[in-house]
Every structure is written in structure tokens, then in C-alpha cells.
Amino acid sequence: MNIxxxxxxxxxxxxxAAILVSCSQERSPVTGWAYNDPTNGGFEKPPYEEQETGPGxxxxxxxxxxxxxxxxxxxxxxxxxARRVTISSFYMDETEVSNFSYLEYLFWTSRVxxxxxxxxxxxxxxxxxxxxxxxxxxxxxxEYYLRxxxxxxxxxxxxxxxxxxxxxxxxxxRVNEFILIREGLLEHVPSPSDQDYFSTEAYLSGxxxxxxxxxxxxxxxxxxxxxxxxEDGIFLPKYRLPTEAxxxxxxxxxxxxxxxxxxxxxxIYPWNGHGVRNATDKYMGQxxxxxxxxxxxxxxxxxxxxxNADVTAPVYSYWPNDYGLYNMSGNVAxxxxxxxxxxxxxxxxxxxxxxxxxxxxQKRDSTxxxxxxxxxxxxxxxxxxYQKFKHKVNNPTIHGVSGETAEVTxxxxxxxxxxxxxxxxxTQEGKSDIPGRVQWREVSSAVSxxxxxxxxxxxxxxxxxYMDGDVNSSIFYEQGEDxxxxxxxxxxxxxxxxxxxxxxxxxxxxxxxRDRAYFLNPGVRRFLDQRQATAAxxxxxxMTRVGSPVGLGK
Numbered sequence: 001m002n003i004x005x006x007x008x009x010x011x012x013x014x015x016x017a018a019i020l021v022s023c024s025q026e027r028s029p030v031t032g033w034a035y036n037d038p039t040n041g042g043f044e045k046p047p048y049e050e051q052e053t054g055p056g057x058x059x060x061x062x063x064x065x066x067x068x069x070x071x072x073x074x075x076x077x078x079x080x081x082a083r084r085v086t087i088s089s090f091y092m093d094e095t096e097v098s099n100f101s102y103l104e105y106l107f108w109t110s111r112v113x114x115x116x117x118x119x120x121x122x123x124x125x126x127x128x129x130x131x132x133x134x135x136x137x138x139x140x141x142x143e144y145y146l147r148x149x150x151x152x153x154x155x156x157x158x159x160x161x162x163x164x165x166x167x168x169x170x171x172x173x174r175v176n177e178f179i180l181i182r183e184g185l186l187e188h189v190p191s192p193s194d195q196d197y198f199s200t201e202a203y204l205s206g207x208x209x210x211x212x213x214x215x216x217x218x219x220x221x222x223x224x225x226x227x228x229x230x231e232d233g234i235f236l237p238k239y240r241l242p243t244e245a246x247x248x249x250x251x252x253x254x255x256x257x258x259x260x261x262x263x264x265x266x267x268i269y270p271w272n273g274h275g276v277r278n279a280t281d282k283y284m285g286q287x288x289x290x291x292x293x294x295x296x297x298x299x300x301x302x303x304x305x306x307x308n309a310d311v312t313a314p315v316y317s318y319w320p321n322d323y324g325l326y327n328m329s330g331n332v333a334x335x336x337x338x339x340x341x342x343x344x345x346x347x348x349x350x351x352x353x354x355x356x357x358x359x360x361x362q363k364r365d366s367t368x369x370x371x372x373x374x375x376x377x378x379x380x381x382x383x384x385x386y387q388k389f390k391h392k393v394n395n396p397t398i399h400g401v402s403g404e405t406a407e408v409t410x411x412x413x414x415x416x417x418x419x420x421x422x423x424x425x426x427t428q429e430g431k432s433d434i435p436g437r438v439q440w441r442e443v444s445s446a447v448s449x450x451x452x453x454x455x456x457x458x459x460x461x462x463x464x465x466y467m468d469g470d471v472n473s474s475i476f477y478e479q480g481e482d483x484x485x486x487x488x489x490x491x492x493x494x495x496x497x498x499x500x501x502x503x504x505x506x507x508x509x510x511x512x513x514r515d516r517a518y519f520l521n522p523g524v525r526r527f528l529d530q531r532q533a534t535a536a537x538x539x540x541x542x543m544t545r546v547g548s549p550v551g552l553g554k
Contacts, residue, residue, distance in 0.1 A: 042219030048233040051546050054175055057091040058324045060250045062549050067248055067353070068345050069523050070268050079342040080525050085350050087249045089549035092242060093540035095315035095326045096155035096334065097167065099146055102126065105167055108174070113434075116194050120434060124166060126158035130535040141311065141535070153314040155332045155538040161241075161506045161530035164335050164539040168239040169437075171541060176200045176235045180212075185228065187213040194435050200235060201438040203227070205362070205377040209436070242542035243354045244338040244507050244525070251329065251510065251522035256322025269520050270321040270328045276517050278319070289318055289330030289520055290513050298513070311513050311535070329520035332538035333512045340505040340527035341468040357463045361450065363439040369449075378439045464503045469493050504530045512536035 026045060027034050035045040053059065068082035106124055113120040131141035145151050146158070159167075177198035180186035189196065195209055202208040206227070215225035216232070228234050242250070257265045257272070265272060271288055273279050278286045287307045292298055300306030307313070312331055320326045338344065339356040348355055364375030442461035443450045452459055467473055469492045495502040505527045511519035514536045518524065528537070 036219050038219045038221045042221065044219055044231075046232045050548065050551060051233075052236070053091065054236050054239070054543055056093050056095075056541070057543055058094050059545065059551065060090050060092050060246070060323055061255060062087045062089040062249070062545075063255075065249055065252065065254055065263070066266070067245055067523070070266060071518075071521060074518055077342065077525075079345075080523050081345055082523075083345050083350070085245055085348075085353050087245055088352055089545040090242070090246055091543040091545060092246070092250050092323075092325060093542070094320075094324060096332055096538045096540050098153050098315050099156045100152035102156040102159070102167065103147065103152075105170055108170070112192055112197050113194050117435065124163060126156060126163070127160075127533050128158055130158045130533055138535075145311075153316070154312045155315055155327075157312070157332060157535050157538050158533045159335075159537075159539060160533040161335050161528075163533075164241060167539075168241060168541050171239045172236070173198055173200050175239070179234060179236070180228065183234065185212055185214060185216070187211065197436060199379075199436050199438070200238075202379050202436055204230060204235075205379070205438055207377060207379045207438065237544045237546060239541045239543055241335055241337045241539060243352070244336045244344075244509060245348075245353045246542060247334065247336045247509050248522045250323055250325060251321070253321035253323045253325070253328075270325075270522065271319070276520065283319075287318075289327070289511070291330045291511050291515055291517060291520055292513070293517075309513060313513070328510060329522065330511050330515075331513060332536055333508045333510045333515070333519075333526070335537065335539040336507050336509055338507040339464045339503060340501060340507045340525070342501075343468050347467045355464065355466075359443045359458060359461045359463075360440040361443050363441050380433055380435050380437055380439050382435065469501075469503075501527070506530045508537055 025034065026036075033040050033043075035043060037043075064084060064086045066082050067085050068080040070082070073080070106121065109124050110121045126146060128142050128146055131138040131145065145154070146156070177186065177200075180198075181188050186198070189210070192198070192210075198210060199208060212227065215227060218224055218226040220226070251270050252267050253270055254263050254267065257263055257267070268274060269276065269288070271278075276288055276291070276293075278284060278288055287293070287300075290307045290309045290313045293300070293306055297306075299308065299310050307318075307330075309317070309331075313327075315331075316326055317331070318327065321328055337356055338354060341347075341355055344353070344355045363378040365378055366375060368374075368376040443452060444461065445452045445459075465473075473492055493499045493501045506529075507525055507527050509522065509525070511517070511521075511524075519526075528534070
């Protein structure tokens with residue numbers, strides 16, 4: 001099946017004509033002043049229909065469902081107690097991200113940053129050594145799985161949570177860049193550099209260093225042309241990982257079991273029934289997903305392989321669920337946004353539940369503040385300061401290492417970045433510091449412009465621990481914050497002492513090619529450190545749906 005990108009109904013000619021003609025007579029219902037009129041300042045109302053569907057995405061119409069356990073908890077973790085929640089409509093990739101799509105990302109990264117910042121490329125490389133097992137011969141997968149064309153349509157593995165997020169950020173910029181080129185606003189640059197590649201956030205903040213082919217007309221007599229703004233609705237929202245609730249909701253695909261306002265049947269898997277075989281007359285008895293059927297049985301017997309895959313299978317294998325999503329159970333498990341906590345399903349909000357909020361704001365130059373507001377947005381200029389990676393490369397000259405084959409031995413990414421006061425003493429593990437990108441910082445009560453003292457809905461930046469791991473949920477809560485001399489010794493989750501859970505533990509969902517049928521249930525939750533990867537774990541991207549949850553005309 002080919003991925004189709006729904007053509008944006010807007011064209012540059014349509015935008016200009018609509019602005020200059022049809023909208024010129026419309027007036028404000030609150031003031032009576034005409035929109036798009038240069039004589040009264042030129043406040044614009046651009047034409048807009050609805051959000052277009054980005055490449056690779058399908059619309060997941062939101063609604064309410066029972067999130068969590070739908071069968072016996074065979075692991076006895078009791079971390080997925082059922083609870084009814086509501087999910088907003090959103091977009092999700094039709095398939096898992098494939099090797100070929102990830103190679104496109106690596107190619108672009110090498111071409112743009114390789115000459116000046118090669119570490120950015122090495123940071124993006126999947127860990128192909130995840131295939132190795134002590135008592136199994138998996139070396140062919142180490143060498144061939146990522147790059148050989150035989151596996152190009154198979155899901156990428158060996159990608160950690162941080163790398164998956166970097167891929168989403170790259171994809172956002174490339175899609176929005178293509179939209180501007182398609183609309184005739186941006187000149188296509190075949191070979192961008194680290195100085196002029198397109199960044200959506202940098203463009204919207206006025207910090208992008210490239211050149212536009214032409215601009216949109218403006219009704220401001222002093223500035224007859226202008227750049228694209230968020231108010232035009234041309235840019236798509238960010239690609240991102242789905243939340244755990246979004247992923248689980250999309251996997252069940254209960255829209256296929258809905259009559260009116262009633263969900264007639266719950267599901268254990270993304271298909272109806274209690275079994276893992278297809279129940280339709282045409283495909284009776286065929287396996288619905290790629291998983292381990294029994295001890296030592298990864299694909300069945302010769303002549304009739306039950307799932308036709310020894311490890312992973314191509315991303316368009318088997319039957320899609322009722323949303324049109326492939327392999328939401330089996331093939332590879334998938335990263336989601338959430339930080340893992342066993343009680344999240346009981347504690348989180350019933351509307352768009354999520355754990356992992358760290359509220360941030362764009363960094364601004366304090367020397368350009370006007371009355372405490374409006375400082376110039378800062379972008380990163382220097383790129384990575386200090387990084388170390390575990391990858392073998394041919395003829396490298398990185399950090400003084402050279403030779404025919406050298407190995408940079410530390411797989412932990414460490415980047416020195418400036419803290420909110422401008423002092424180069426903040427070490428942030430795993431956070432990108434790519435040149436040309438807008439810099440972000442956590443909101444802080446120490447910064448007056450953040451106005452945290454006046455807020456009612458939050459008072460700090462980091463709410464990963466909220467109600468499960470913070471001071472109030474600790475057995476030492478009566479002693480208060482001031483009594484903590486070494487919080488790591490008193491908090492609920494003592495990493496590597498009493499638990500493997502910490503703020504870097506991320507949830508992943510769905511079964512994989514090496515899991516039993518129990519893990520095909522979308523309600524099952526597992527977790528892994530965000531810096532680690534496996535041969536059975538991949539990802540797919542999501543995108544926020546803005547405006548109507550059902551689309552134009554409904």
C-alpha cells in the first residue's frame with residue numbers, strides 16, 4: 001500500500017486571491033472594523049479550511065474508552081487497573097517507522113551536520129548490537145538488518161526513546177519545509193548546511209538564516225510583504241511520539257465496534273474475538289500478528305509458516321485494525337511519551353491522561369527585554385560541546401581518535417549546556433543541542449517573567465514525580481522538602497536499590513516478534529530506560545489534531 005499525502009487545498013494563488021478579494025469585506029463582529037483593510041492597520045483574517053493530513057498519518061477520531069487491563073494480569077504487576085478516560089482526536093502513523101525511513105533521516109543528518117558536527121550523526125545511529133545474544137548466532141542481523149535493501153520495509157529497531165524524539169523533530173521540519181516549497185514560498189536548496197537548513201521553530205521566531213523565494217502579501221502599509229505565521233495555518237503541528245493513552249486507544253480501534261453511542265463489544269486485541277487467528281471466511285485460521293506462538297515457535301513449520309516472519313515482518317504485513325493502523329500488536333513493541341509509574345492510570349487526569357510533563361519556555365536574551373517582556377529568542381549557535389558515543393567508524397578523527405577502525409567507547413550522551421543564568425555548569429543528559437534550533441529552558445520561580453507565583457494550575461516545571469515519587473508521596477513527606485539532604489536516599493523510587501523505576505523510565509506498548517500472545521493486549525504496560533534500546537522495540541509518530549475532532553463538514 002502506498003502512503004498518500006492528502007493535498008493541501010490551499011495554494012499560494014488561492015491564499016492571495018482569498019485575502020485580497022473575498023476576505024476584504026468581512027468585518028469584526030465585536031468592533032465592526034473590516035478585516036484585511038490597510039486603512040485601519042491591516043489586521044488579517046487568512047482563509048483556512050482545516051488541518052491537512054501529513055505524510056504517513058491517518059486520523060484517529062477520539063472518544064471515551066476503558067483504558068487498562070482487559071484480561072488476567074499474568075505478571076501480577078497490577079499497574080494497569082482499568083479506568084474510563086477520554087482521548088482527543090489525533091493523527092498517527094499508519095505503520096511503524098521503517099529502516100528505509102530512518103536511513104533517510106541518517107542521510108540528511110550526515111549531509112547537513114557531518115562536515116562540521118559529525119557527533120550529531122553518530123548520536124542518531126541505531127544500536128545494531130542489540131541483536132547479539134550470548135547463545136545465539138544473530139551476527140547477520142547486526143550487519144545487514146538496518147542497511148540491506150532486503151530489510152528496507154521492516155521496522156527500525158535499536159532506537160532509544162531519545163533518538164525517536166529527535167527523529168520526530170527532524171520530520172516536523174522536513175514536512176513543513178516541503179509545504180513552503182510546494183506553496184511557492186521557499187526556494188528548494190538541494191544541499192543545505194548546518195547554517196541554513198530549515199527549522200520550523202527558528203523560522204517562526206524570525207531566527208532562521210535561510211532565504212524565502214517570496215513572501216505572503218500583507219495589509220500593513222509599512223510592510224507590504226511578510227513571512228508565514230502560525231495564524232496562517234500553513235504549518236503542521238509537531239510530529240511526536242503518541243502518549244500511552246493515545247497509543248492504547250488507537251490500538252484497540254473500537255470505532256469498528258461502535259453503533260450510535262454504544263461500544264457493543266470490548267476487545268482483548270486490536271481485532272475481535274478471544275483468539276489470535278483470523279476468523280473471517282476468506283482468511284480463516286491465519287495468524288493476525290507477528291509473535292511467538294509457543295516455546296521455540298517463532299514462525300511455524302516449513303511449508304506453512306504461521307506468521308511468515310522469523311524476526312520482524314514488513315511494516316505493511318497482516319491486517320490493519322479498524323483505524324487502518326498496521327501491527328499495533330506484534331512485530332515490534334513501540335515507544336510512547338509517558339514516564340512509567342505503576343499508579344499512573346489511577347492518578348492521571350481522565351481527559352488526555354499523561355505522565356511526563358516538564359513545562360518549558362523559549363530562552364530569551366535578557367539584554368533585549370522590554371519592560372520584562374519581549375526578549376529576543378535565542379537559537380543555538382555552537383552545537384554540541386562534549387559528546388561520546390559507542391560506534392565503530394572507518395577512518396574517524398573524532399575527539400582526537402584516529403586510525404583504520406576506532407571505537408568511541410562511551411554510549412552515554414553528555415552535553416554541556418548553559419543554565420538559565422547563562423553559566424556553563426548545567427549537565428543535561430540526552431538533550432539535543434543542535435545548531436540552528438531554538439533553545440528551551442524549564443520554567444522557574446527564579447525568573448520573574450515566568451509568573452509562577454500567579455499561576456493556579458502549576459507552580460513548578462517538572463511534574464514527572466507528581467503524586468507518585470515526589471515528596472508528598474514519600475513516607476518522609478512529614479519532614480518536608482527542607483529535611484532532604486540526599487533526596488535519592490529517601491524518595492519512593494530508589495533506582496538500582498529498591499526499584500528500576502526513575503524519571504528516565506519510559507513506557508513502551510504492544511507485543512513484539514519475541515513476545516507471547518499475552519503482550520499483544522494493548523493494555524499491557526512495560527518500561528525501559530529512555531537511553532536503552534532492544535531488537536524488539538521500535539516506534540511510530542503521532543501528531544496533534546487541531547480544531548474539529550471529526551473534520552470538515554461534520
